[in-house]
Amino acid sequence: MCRIIANQQLLDSVRMSAGLALKNSLAKSQSCIGILADQRTKHVIKTNVLPLLATKPRHVANIMSQLVATMAAIDIPRGEGDDIITTLVDNITQRHHPSNVKQVALQTIGYICESTKNALLTAIIDGSRREQLDVGVKIAAIKALYNSLEFIRDNFEIDVERDFIIKVICDAATPNTSSTIELQVAAYECLNKVASLYYEKLEDYMTSTLYNLTLNGMAQTSDSSIVLLSIEFWSTICDIEITRKKENTTPMFSFADKSMISILPTLFKLLIKKHDKLEHDDEWDIPKAASHCLALLASCCKELVVPPLIRFIEKNLLTVEHVDWHQREAAIIAFGSILNGPSKIKMKPLIEQILPTILACIKDSNVHVRLAAAWTLTEIIKESSQVLDQPATLHAIVSAIKDGLGDASQKVSHTACIAIIHCAERLNPSPNKLLIDTGPLSKYTHSIITCLLDNSQTFDLQDDLYMQTVYEAIAAIVKYSTKSSLIGVLLSCVYRLSDKILVYSHRIMRLVSSILLLSQKECNKSMSVLVEDVCLLASAMIISIGPHFECFVSELVPQIGSLMNQDHRLCLIGIGIMSDLCSTIPHIAKPHAPLFMQLLLDSLSNDHLHRDLRPASLSCFGDVAHALGPEFLPFVNTMMMIIQQAGNLQANHNDPEMVAYVDAIRVAMIEAFVGMLQGLGQSAHTRDVFLPHVNGFMLFVNSLVTGNARSDALNQAILGLLGDVARIYGNQVPISMLESVLHDLMISNLKGGINFSNRTKEIAQWAQKPAHYLP
Structure with a gap:
């Protein structure tokens, strides 16, 4: 044949x-x-x-x-x-x-x-039966059955054979004296695969056998694998029923709806951690699995999950009694997990009620609670972005996110970055990709970018995932920026990149010049805001590229004069630019210093001068004096008259606002005097000419020390002045005068009248060193 x-x-x-x-x-x-x-x-x-x-x-x-x-x-x-x-x-x-x-x-x-499949299936089932005494054989048989499930659909169509297969699996999953955890785990894996492959055949088993087995499995305490697999079973069921509802597929048994009332309390309990360590992102544990299952259950059962959830949150988060952090974290995670399920209308009042608590929890003392709050806030932004429509709520959310960005935990910071990304996407002011003037996030853009850039310095540079998230958040802010916030974004980048921005300096300064020239032709409120931004950008460029800014000074200086004739905010920015030029690149600013002096003197002679400008102007005199050096001598008498007039200003101690203003004036006076001291001290002749003014001014400073309480800034200014006087004049100034001021400052600190910050203490230590070496 x-x-x-x-x-x-x-x-x-x-x-x-x-x-x-x-x-x-x-x-x-x-x-x-x-x-x-x-x-x-x-x-x-x-x-x-x-x-x-x-x-x-x-x-x-x-x-x-x-x-x-x-x-x-x-x-x-x-x-x-x-x-x-x-x-x-x-x-x-x-x-x-x-x-x-x-x-x-x-x-x-x-x-x-x-x-061969029927013969093989017979052999597998025979090795899996309860009568098989060898547990090793049972485990191998159950694993073989797992690998065969795709090929035995015909057997599942026959009721008797299907019943027997399900019974064998359930027997193996049920704990008994001859069972092992490995056998039970293998059986639960089989059940989950049966659920995913043969949902339409499960109706006869879900009301008792599989329901009881998996519910008991979630309550298992001996092994986490069984708990995880039991949770996975219901996640699989929910996933299937979500898809069938969307596609209107039959049969649809609604197992999740029918069992939800029993499953939810178990899932809530499983959300509560049994340990204190922060898990790795890729570490799948019981609370994460419970959260995932809860999210699927909410998507499947919709509003049915809300009443039990409210009871759980009220008991574990909103109660006035002390609640352990484990319960608070679980309640926050539970709320974040269900947001994608119920209707937005149903969830809106609940979100409004709970959101303030979530935001407050971002500052919680426990890192687990902070991380949970940051994650849930992100979910709220993703799923219920209508909360961002209210300006007050948006302000509170942005403030909380910035708190999260600055958190000591990298995980919390990472989650806050993700919140920023979703916030920017949901608040996209121009879905049609047109660049519009302003949007809800415009006023926060600069501060958010600054926080993100600062945050990037604290992250582990070797952690690519976290660094990538920071840059993605920055990119999202830039992508959805409006016209009014683009310069703010650029400003943050200039500060962060420092001298690396040099390659773009000509393009940036052309932008600054063109806008400043345009502002002289158009006068309106929106242009005023834009001018403020570009002037701040110019200041940032001065600080970032230093001496390389020289080629832009001659074009910028005339614009400063124009700013000094504008409203007080622009005038204040103009003073800031003069200070930056003189303090950062004094040798370059020196030719323009006389003009700066004239602008400042004209400003102070204005009877209608806004009072915020006076401290800034006084302080700026010091920067100009430092830049001019010995050439400042012709202005000394004028400056001392101005300082004397400012020193005569007194505050009503019952007026806190006036007290703060006078304190700021005194700080500015000392800063101006220190600038003259440092500038004139560069030449022996001018140093000697200025000495009588030093002695007189030290008497005034001594009166401040023996007076009422001072701000920390004023203490720092006084201590810095003492150190400079001792360093520049040595024994030409009576050492007793310096030591007297230092002594009075230290005594007031020891008595508790003045609380020195760490920075003030550092300056005090520095100030005392020169005095010790006076001959």
Whole structure:
């Protein structure tokens, strides 16, 4: 018969008949033993038949395919089918084989799987049964069943066979004296796969068997793997039912809706951590699995989850009694997990009620609570962005996010970055991609960018994920920026990049100049705001590129004069630019210092001068004096008159605002005097000429020390002055005067009248060193 099959000279129909006859003979169990038991006979059959899988007539090859599958069904269970498998694999994988050969090989594999699966399933089920005493065999059998589930759909269509398979799995998952955790875990894995593959067949088992088993599994305390797999079972059910509801697929049993009332309390309990450590992002644990399942349950059951959730939150977060951080964290996570489920209208009042508590928790003393609050705030922004529509609420949210950005925990900072990204996306002021004038986030753009850039310095530079999130947050802010906030973004970048911004300096300063020139032609409120921004940008460029700013000074200085004639905010910015030029690049600013002096004197002579300008002007005199150095001498008498007039200003101690203003004036006076001291001290002649003014001014300072309470800024200014006087004049100034002032400052600090900050203490230590070395 084999010779007939292999003889290509014969008619195809004859060869096909011979092939069918041999297949039918082998298919009979008694014949199988008789024919294939003899190794020589089997070798002859295989040698003739296997090459025919590559024969060209497809109808002949189809018969050969069935014949080889029958041979495999006999040999493979006996461990003797390696040659068949090797031939099939080679026919598929060897590139030189034509398409028809590969198709026949794949067809043969399909026949083999179909013919062997029932026998294999019988063996697997037999090894899984309760009567099997060897636990190792049971575990291997359950794992084999797991790998076979895709191929036994026909068996699941038969009620008796399906019942038996489910019973075997549930028996293996149920704890008993002869069971092990490994066996139970393998069985739960099987159940989850059954749920994903055969949802439509589960109705008869969900009301009792599977429901009780998985609910008990979630309450398991001996092994976390069983808890995780039990949670995964219900996550799978919810996932399937969410999809079926969307696609209107039948059957739809609503297992989640029916079981939710029992599952929710269990999930709430599982959200509560049993440890204090922060998990890694990729570490899947019970609280994370419970949160994920809760989110799916909410998406599936919608508003049904809200009443139990409210009770849980009220008990664990909103109660007036002291609640452990574990409960507070769980309640916050629970709220964040369900936001994607119920309708936005249903959730709106609940979000408004709970949001203030969530925002407050971002400052909680416990890092777990802060992280949970930051995550839930992000979920609120993603799922219920209408909360951002109220300006007061948006302000509170942005403030909380900035608190999160500055958190000591990198995880909290990372989560706050994600909140920024979603906030920027949800508040996109121009969905049509047109650049508009302003938007809800415009007023916060600069401060957010600054926080993000500051935050990038504290992150672990080796942690690519966290650094990437910071830059993505910055990119989101820039992407959705409006016209009014773009310069603020640029300003933050200039400060952060420092001298690295030099390559863009000409483009930036052209922008500054063009806007300042335009502002002289157009006078309106929006232009005034824009001018403020570009002037601040100019100041940032001065500080960032230092001496390289020289080529822009001559063009910028005339603009300063124009600013000094504007409203007090622009005038204040103009004073700031003069200070930056004189303090950062004094040798470059020196030729323009006389003009600066004149602008400042004109400003102070204005009877309607806004009072915020007076301290800034006084302080700026010091920067100009430092830049001019000995050449400031002609202005000394004028300056001392101005300082004397300012020193005569007294405050009503019942007026806190006036007290703060007078304190600021005194700080500015000392800063102006220190600038003159440092500038004139560069030459022996001017230093000697200025000495009488030093002695007189020290008497005034002594009166401040023995007076009422002072701000920390004023203490720092006084101490800095004492150090400079001792350093520049040495024994030309009575040491007793310096020591007297220092002594009075220290005594007032020790008595508690003045509380020195750490920075003030550092300046005090520095100020005392020169005095010790006076001859």
